[in-house]
Amino acid sequence: MTARRDVYLDHSASTPVDPRVLEAMAPYFTEVYGNSSSLHSYGRRAEAAVERARETVSSILRCKPSEIVFTSGGSESDNLAVRGAAWAARAQGKGAHLVTTPVEHSAVTATVKQLVTVQGFSMTLIPVSRTGQIDVEDFVSALSAETTVASVIYANNEVGTLAPIPQLATAARERGVIFHSDAVQAAGQLSLDVNELGVDMLSLSAHKFYGPKGVGALYVREGTAISPTQSGGSHERGMRAGTHNTPFIVGMAEALRIAYEEQAERVEHLRRRRNAIIDGILTHVPDAFLTGERELRLPSHASFIFPGVDSSQLLMHLDMRGVAASGGSACKTGSPEPSSVLLAMGISEADAIGSLRLSVGVHTTLEDVEYAVSAVKESVSRLRSVSSKLRSARLS
Ligand SMILES: Cc1ncc(COP(=O)(O)O)c(C=O)c1O
Structure with missing residues (x-):
C-alpha cells in the first residue's frame, strides 16, 4: 500500500466552508450585527443583506424572492414543509392523507410518522425498485381524493438515486396535491429550477454545498398554504419565527451562487x-x-x-x-x-x-x-x- x-x-x-463564503459572512458577525427586524440603521443594513441573499437564492431557483423561507437547515425545512402543509390543508377542511416513500431522509419520515401516530393523519408509502427508484404509476395510484401532501426525495442521501421529480410533481399538482421534494443532497449539483421541477416546496441545506451548518431554506410556491411549525414573531411572512441568522443566510446565498456559477x-x-x-x-x-x-x-x-x-x-x-x-x-x-x-x-x-x-x-x-x-x-x-x-x- x-x-x-x-x-x-x-x-x-x-x-468544508468555501473561504469565499467565509469572507462574505465575516462582516455580518462584527460590523453589520443589528437585528434585521430593528428599525434603526443597524437593523436596516442587516435586513438589506438578508433580502439580497433571498434574491440570490431565488434567482437560482427561478422563483420570486417572497417564495423563499430561511430556516435552520434541511431538517427544519423538511419539517416545515410536510407538517406545515399537512396542518394547513387539514385546517382548510381538506383531507388528511400523505404520500411518501420508504427512502426519505428521517427528517421527512419522522415528521410523517408523528403526523400519523399523534395527529390522526394517514399515509401511503410508495414501493421502490432494487435501485431505490420510484415508478410514476405507483405514485399516481397512491394518490386519493383525501391526499393533501406528497413528499419525495430528489437525490437519495444513502444510495444517490435521482427521482423523476418533474413527472411526480406534475402528477401530484394535476390532482391538487401539494408536492414537496427534499433537495438537500441535490443542491449545488443538479438543477433547482422550481418551474422545471414543478414542485410546490423544495428543501435546501447550506452545509451540503460548501456553506455553513445550521442554515437552510424552504421554497414555498406562492399560494401554497403553510401553517408555521415554529410560532412567535412574524419573520419570514409568518412562516418561521426567529431572528434572522444574518451571517449564515449571507453565507448560504454566496455558497449557492458559487455552486451554480461553477x-x-x-x-x-x-x-x-x-x-x-x-x-x-x-x-x-x-x-x-x-x-x-x-x-x-x-x-x-x-x-x-x-x-x-x-x-x-x-x-x-x-x-x-x-x-x-x-x-x-x-x-x-x-x-x-x-x-x-x-x-x-x-x-x-x-x-x-x-x-x-x-x-x-x-x-x-x-x-x-x-x-x-x-x-x-x-x-x-x-x-x-x-x-x-x-x-x-x-x-x-
Ligand atoms: C437528504 C437530506 N435531507 C435532510 C438532511 C438534514 O439536513 P440538516 O443537516 O441541514 O438538518 C440531510 C442531511 O444529511 C439530508 O441528506
Missing part, C-alpha cells in the same frame, strides 16, 4: 472521481456491488455493499487508514442496524449491514480516489479473513 494520506470522502454528510466544472469533476471510485471498487473488491443507479445518481455519490462485512467495523478500519466515509446503516458498535432504505430496496438484512457510502467533493483528487479504493480493498479483505478465522475457530 502507498503512503498513508487523509482522504475525506463524506461530502454527502457535510462539506456548476458545469464541478459536476464534471465530481462525476469523474465518482466513476473512478465505482470502477475501482467493482474491479478490485471481490463480490462488491453498487447500490442505487449506475448513471441516474448524484454526481458526487458512490455506495456499495460488501457481503460478509460489518460496515461499522469497515468504517473504523478506513478511519485508521485515513479515509473518512459513511455507512449506509445506523451503526452502533457491535450491533449494526440494517438501513431501512436498503431493506425497502429489497436488499437482505445480512447484505445491508455491509454498506458503505463514499462521496467526493470539489477538492477530491484522482490520487485520493486511488488511495481510498486500495484502503477499502485492504480493509474488506482483512475483515473477511478475520471473520472466516473466527468461524473456523468456532467450528473446531
Whole structure:
C-alpha cells in the first residue's frame, strides 16, 4: 500500500466552508450585527443583506424572492414543509392523507410518522425498485381524493438515486396535491429550477454545498398554504419565527451562487472521481456491488455493499487508514442496524449491514480516489479473513 494520506470522502454528510463564503459572512458577525427586524440603521443594513441573499437564492431557483423561507437547515425545512402543509390543508377542511416513500431522509419520515401516530393523519408509502427508484404509476395510484401532501426525495442521501421529480410533481399538482421534494443532497449539483421541477416546496441545506451548518431554506410556491411549525414573531411572512441568522443566510446565498456559477466544472469533476471510485471498487473488491443507479445518481455519490462485512467495523478500519466515509446503516458498535432504505430496496438484512457510502467533493483528487479504493480493498479483505478465522475457530 502507498503512503498513508487523509482522504475525506463524506461530502454527502457535510462539506468544508468555501473561504469565499467565509469572507462574505465575516462582516455580518462584527460590523453589520443589528437585528434585521430593528428599525434603526443597524437593523436596516442587516435586513438589506438578508433580502439580497433571498434574491440570490431565488434567482437560482427561478422563483420570486417572497417564495423563499430561511430556516435552520434541511431538517427544519423538511419539517416545515410536510407538517406545515399537512396542518394547513387539514385546517382548510381538506383531507388528511400523505404520500411518501420508504427512502426519505428521517427528517421527512419522522415528521410523517408523528403526523400519523399523534395527529390522526394517514399515509401511503410508495414501493421502490432494487435501485431505490420510484415508478410514476405507483405514485399516481397512491394518490386519493383525501391526499393533501406528497413528499419525495430528489437525490437519495444513502444510495444517490435521482427521482423523476418533474413527472411526480406534475402528477401530484394535476390532482391538487401539494408536492414537496427534499433537495438537500441535490443542491449545488443538479438543477433547482422550481418551474422545471414543478414542485410546490423544495428543501435546501447550506452545509451540503460548501456553506455553513445550521442554515437552510424552504421554497414555498406562492399560494401554497403553510401553517408555521415554529410560532412567535412574524419573520419570514409568518412562516418561521426567529431572528434572522444574518451571517449564515449571507453565507448560504454566496455558497449557492458559487455552486451554480461553477456548476458545469464541478459536476464534471465530481462525476469523474465518482466513476473512478465505482470502477475501482467493482474491479478490485471481490463480490462488491453498487447500490442505487449506475448513471441516474448524484454526481458526487458512490455506495456499495460488501457481503460478509460489518460496515461499522469497515468504517473504523478506513478511519485508521485515513479515509473518512459513511455507512449506509445506523451503526452502533457491535450491533449494526440494517438501513431501512436498503431493506425497502429489497436488499437482505445480512447484505445491508455491509454498506458503505463514499462521496467526493470539489477538492477530491484522482490520487485520493486511488488511495481510498486500495484502503477499502485492504480493509474488506482483512475483515473477511478475520471473520472466516473466527468461524473456523468456532467450528473446531
Ligand atoms: C437528504 C437530506 N435531507 C435532510 C438532511 C438534514 O439536513 P440538516 O443537516 O441541514 O438538518 C440531510 C442531511 O444529511 C439530508 O441528506
